[in-house]
Amino acid sequence: NAGVTQTPKFQVLKTGQSMTLQCAQDMNHNSMYWYRQDPGMGLRLIYYSASEGTTDKGEVPNGYNVSRLNKREFSLRLESAAPSQTSVYFCASSEALGDRGRNTIYFGEGSWLTVV
Amino acid sequence: SQQGEEDPQALSIQEGENATMNCSYKTSINNLQWYRQNSGRGLVHLILIRSNEREKHSGRLRVTLDTSKKSSSLLITASRAADTASYFCATAFYGGSQGNLIFGKGTKLSVKP
Numbered sequence: 001n002a003g004v005t006q007t008p009k010f011q012v013l014k015t016g017q018s019m020t021l022q023c024a025q026d027m028n029h030n031s032m033y034w035y036r037q038d039p040g041m042g043l044r045l046i047y048y049s050a051s052e053g054t055t056d057k058g059e060v061p062n063g064y065n066v067s068r069l070n071k072r073e074f075s076l077r078l079e080s081a082a083p084s085q086t087s088v089y090f091c092a093s094s095e096a097l098g099d100r101g102r103n104t105i106y107f108g109e110g111s112w113l114t115v116v
Numbered sequence: 117s118q119q120g121e122e123d124p125q126a127l128s129i130q131e132g133e134n135a136t137m138n139c140s141y142k143t144s145i146n147n148l149q150w151y152r153q154n155s156g157r158g159l160v161h162l163i164l165i166r167s168n169e170r171e172k173h174s175g176r177l178r179v180t181l182d183t184s185k186k187s188s189s190l191l192i193t194a195s196r197a198a199d200t201a202s203y204f205c206a207t208a209f210y211g212g213s214q215g216n217l218i219f220g221k222g223t224k225l226s227v228k229p
Contacts, residue, residue, distance in 0.1 A: 105151075106161070110156070
């Protein structure tokens with residue numbers, strides 16, 4: 001039972017390049033998330049998917065796109081990478097959104113992205 | 117911002133001592149959760165406390181919630197070097213447009229052997 005798996009673990013990009021971060025969960029969760037973590041900023045939500053077929057913007061969506069490919073997979077794409085997107089990216093999932101106690105979030109191990 | 121704010125930002129203690137971290141938030145919440153992050157790893161859920169609960173225990177962890185003060189505390193008793201990590205509170209609040217958890221910036225705990 002792998003939980004949340006994200007790839008790649010490390011990536012260096014040149015400004016303007018594009019790339020996709022892949023994420024898959026095997027817990028049959030409905031909701032999936034992409035966060036970024038920067039020093040002194042905590043975790044900030046980029047995009048989330050409440051359920052298969054839906055995606056919504058989070059706090060910092062600019063410069064990113066997402067695809068909820070199926071119930072298991074949720075990818076994050078940087079179309080034209082910028083140095084400001086240098087960060088650690090976390091994919092996560094939960095049974096559901098909302099406030100009914102099923103919103104405990106399970107995180108992947110992170111992807112370290114550097115844009116030069 | 118609807119974020120929880122942890123206090124202190126950093127805490128250094130000796131093994132065997134208790135560690136207390138605090139979290140304050142701004143709006144009414146439905147539940148509050150604490151997460152732990154070891155260096156270079158993802159966050160791991162520790163405990164959830166609902167708005168109608170005042171205290172909850174899990175092993176060496178004790179969480180309190182004071183909704184009148186909009187604050188929570190996480191107490192780790194008899195700390196161990198392995199407790200060295202960053203600890204985050206996360207709030208699920210009523211009427212949130214995102215319907216998800218909002219994380220604070222974390223408390224970095226260092227437990228010296």
